Amino acid sequence: MIGPIHPGEHLAEFLEEYRITQYRLAKAIHVPPRRINEIVQGRRGITADTALRLARFFGTSAEYWMRLQDKHELEAARARGGREIEREIRPLASGRHVTG
Template identity: 70%
Template sequence: MRSSRALSSIGPVHPGEHLAEFLDELEITQYRLAKDISVHPRRINQIVKGERAITADTALRLARYFGTSPEFWMNLQDHYDIDKARAALGGRLESEVKPHVA
């Protein structure tokens, strides 16, 4: 797992990059994947290009197809979303949100 320092230098990695790696390693085209998991090819293309998030529906389909868990795909998406939000907030989080003291 990358450190937060590594994230700041290269930015968050969209889950589509991981999906593209799976496809490359297994020599599967985006079109073949889309047909095999019964989704429109555009959905896969948009995910691979980082233009679309992985939904629970897509995570379930990818998990069944690749023999992974749906949580694997959802965690990739969640980590990406959190990293993007952290980068967008920058230092404002510490100044705008004061921790609750019991």
């Protein structure tokens, strides 16, 4: 089974497409180069602060980067314990909607 795609893989694609080094990106968005490297290597997630910086630099939205991170985390959680959670937790009675 293939694991969830880390947002760092998407960032690596942006770097390749625009022919930008990790170091240049880090300097341009005012973060330590190690942060960019760890994201690209899949060892660090994208925080809201980093998402804002990447969005400004690449002309995307911060939500784009946060959705990538959220999707990765949710898929990873499902892979780790989704079935166990389904066994352990009984859904609220159907027909009732919970809000808030």
